[in-house]
Amino acid sequence: MKISSLKLVNFRNYEKIELDFNDSLNIIYGNNGVGKTNLVEAIYALSLTKSFRTSNDKNLIKKDELSTKIEGVVETNTTNSYQVILNKEGKKVKIDGDIISKISDYISNINIVLLQPEEQMIFTAPPSSRRKLLNIEISQLKKDYIIYLNNYNKVLKQRNFYLRELYINGNASKDYLNILTKKLIEYGKKIYDIRFEFIEKINTYINDCYHNIFESGELKIKYVSDYNKKNEEELFNIYVKNYNKEIILGKTSLGIHHDDLVFMLDNQNIAEWGSNGQRKNAIFAFKLAEIEVFNKEKGNYPILILDDLFSALDNNKIKNIVKLLNNNIQTFITTTELERIDETLLSNAKLFNVTYGNITEV
Ligand SMILES: Nc1ncnc2c1ncn2[C@@H]1O[C@H](COP(=O)(O)OP(=O)(O)OP(=O)(O)O)[C@@H](O)[C@H]1O
Ligand SMILES: [Mg+2]
Numbered sequence: 001m002k003i004s005s006l007k008l009v010n011f012r013n014y015e016k017i018e019l020d021f022n023d024s025l026n027i028i029y030g031n032n033g034v035g036k037t038n039l040v041e042a043i044y045a046l047s048l049t050k051s052f053r054t055s056n057d058k059n060l061i062k063k064d065e066l067s068t069k070i071e072g073v074v075e076t077n078t079t080n081s082y083q084v085i086l087n088k089e090g091k092k093v094k095i096d097g098d099i100i101s102k103i104s105d106y107i108s109n110i111n112i113v114l115l116q117p118e119e120q121m122i123f124t125a126p127p128s129s130r131r132k133l134l135n136i137e138i139s140q141l142k143k144d145y146i147i148y149l150n151n152y153n154k155v156l157k158q159r160n161f162y163l164r165e166l167y168i169n170g171n172a173s174k175d176y177l178n179i180l181t182k183k184l185i186e187y188g189k190k191i192y193d194i195r196f197e198f199i200e201k202i203n204t205y206i207n208d209c210y211h212n213i214f215e216s217g218e219l220k221i222k223y224v225s226d227y228n229k230k231n232e233e234e235l236f237n238i239y240v241k242n243y244n245k246e247i248i249l250g251k252t253s254l255g256i257h258h259d260d261l262v263f264m265l266d267n268q269n270i271a272e273w274g275s276n277g278q279r280k281n282a283i284f285a286f287k288l289a290e291i292e293v294f295n296k297e298k299g300n301y302p303i304l305i306l307d308d309l310f311s312a313l314d315n316n317k318i319k320n321i322v323k324l325l326n327n328n329i330q331t332f333i334t335t336t337e338l339e340r341i342d343e344t345l346l347s348n349a350k351l352f353n354v355t356y357g358n359i360t361e362v
Contacts, residue, residue, distance in 0.1 A: 001111055001300045002330045003043060004079075007071040010062035012038035013357045020361070022350035024327045029338040030354030036334040039352075039359065040114075040305045043332065046072045047110035047303075048136065049084050049093055049103060053118075057086050074110050076300050082110060104139070104146045111140050111294050111302035115287050117311045120279045123271040127260040134261065137290060138198050141297055145194055152187035156252055159184055164250045174243065181239045185232050188256045192227040195259065199223045201296070205289035213288070213320045214281040219270075221286070222262040226254040280313065284321070291329065304331045310340055318342075 008017040013035045028036050041051055041060075051060060061068045067087035074082055083094040092099060093106045100106045122129055139146045159180040166172050199221050210219040227235060238254065239246075246253050263270040263282050270282050287304075294302040304325070309318060322345055325331060335341065338351075351362035 001298075001303055002075045003046070003072050003110070003303060004075055005073045006043065006046070007069075008042055009069040010065040011042050011060060011068045011070060012062060014038065014042075014359075015062065015357065017359055019352070019359060021330070021332075023330055025345065025349035026330075026332045026352065027338070027341065027346070027349045028332065028334045028352045028354060028359075029336065032336060034354045034356045035359075036336075036354050037116075037307055039354065040307055040332050040334055042070050043072070043303065044112055044114055044305065046070045046082055046084055047112045048107050048140070049091060052114060052116065057091060058088065060086055072110075076109075080109070082106075104143050107146075108140055108143045111298060111300070112305060113287050113290050113294065113302045114305045114307065115284060116305075116307040119283050120276070122283060123263060123274070123279050127258070130261045131257075131259055134195055134198070134259075138194060140302075141198070141294065142194055145191070148187050148190045148194075152184065152191060152256065155180060155183045155187060156255065156257060160251045163246050163252070166247045167250060177243065178240075181236060182232075184252070184255060185235045185239070188227060189232055189235070191256050192225055192259075195225070195256070196223060198293070199261070201293045202286065202289045205292045206285050209288040209292075210281065210285035213285070213317065213324065217265050217278075218267070219282055219285055220264045222264055224260040224262055225256060226258055227256055281317075284313065284317075288321070288324070301329045304329050306331065306333045309333050309335050310337055315340060315342075 002023050003021055004023075005018070005020045007019075008014045011017075017039075028039055030036055037053075041053065044052055045060065050057060054060070067085065069086075070084045072082050074080055080096055083092075083097075085092045085094075093103065094100065095106065095109070122133060135145075135149060139149075159177070162177055162180060166174070166177065203220055206221065207219050211217055230238070235254075242253055263274075263286075265274055265278060265282060268274075270279055274282065291302060291304065294300070313321070319342060322342070333341075333349075338346075353360050353362050
């Protein structure tokens with residue numbers, strides 16, 4: 001999978017930009033604050049229709065402007081043009097000029113694996129961040145996943161509402177709670193199965209990725225879920241047993257909305273035992289494993305974005321990684337320190353020099 005060209009209109013600090021990319025390595029360099037991350041953020045948003053560093057789409061629109069447009073041509077087995085248009089009212093996405101009304105039909109088309117310096121915070125962040133990571137990755141792989149997730153969240157909300165209703169009105173019927181519980185289990189189980197399968201696949205690669213590049217040590221991800229190894233009937237019985245407790249609490253106490261990932265290095269939780277470096281390496285290994293999973297599932301390598309490369313890794317590790325990345329993986333690297341990039345790498349790359357709001361192909 002390759003993005004061959006990108007056009008931006010009023011995106012972040014860019015008024016108008018048109019670029020053609022290299023099929024393999026693209027290096028984007030320039031001083032702090034000039035717009036390097038903005039550029040890779042645009043590629044990411046072209047794929048996922050949202051940013052990795054703001055949940056408010058409006059931040060992507062250039063200051064004092066009303067809308068932004070990101071447009072790119074992406075080659076997989078076919079060549080297609082993609083557009084994401086954002087304005088104050090909302091967003092529109094198009095493929096080959098046709099509006100796509102369901103976001104889930106759009107976001108599984110362009111696959112991105114992103115690594116950015118903030119990513120290692122994932123281990124110490126609350127579980128919701130790790131679920132978010134899972135959701136972003138899986139939604140690129142499985143179209144229906146987001147639909148199940150939206151349905152689950154809708155039922156969860158209704159169920160919590162009804163639990164509070166039951167608390168106020170003790171005589172209200174539990175039949176409706178049964179119905180909501182069954183619905184919750186139905187969607188929750190689908191999500192659980194997909195998450196389980198995804199993590200299994202990651203686990204087949206992550207350990208090799210980890211110690212091929214970095215050091216010895218066994219890395220594995222543990223998927224922690226209330227739904228672990230339980231069928232729908234068993235789950236229903238557990239919920240029923242907890243009804244009274246849940247009514248008092250006014251919320252659903254079990255479910256995939258509590259799922260978590262634990263990264264185990266040599267059988268120890270890396271969040272509690274791992275060094276800073278080991279955590280950086282672990283998240284990197286996860287991303288590399290993901291590249292393989294995407295390729296296996298989709299028959300195409302995803303686009304790889306390494307934002308602020310040197311703040312994430314030292315020179316030696318970068319060398320090892322680049323050796324592993326074959327030319328089939330289109331890669332975008334941003335850095336302030338071009339001089340630290342290896343000669344042979346430079347000679348194979350297309351360079352983009354960024355000055356504030358402006359990009360020139362070198
Ligand atoms: N909506 C916006 N409109 C105009 N300018 C914006 C907008 N959002 C961000 N900026 C500007 O973009 C710049 C930041 O760009 P970016 O994060 O891409 O920098 P960078 O080159 O990656 O820097 P660093 O090397 O420090 O990571 C800031 O100067 C900021 O003011
Ligand atoms: Mg940056």
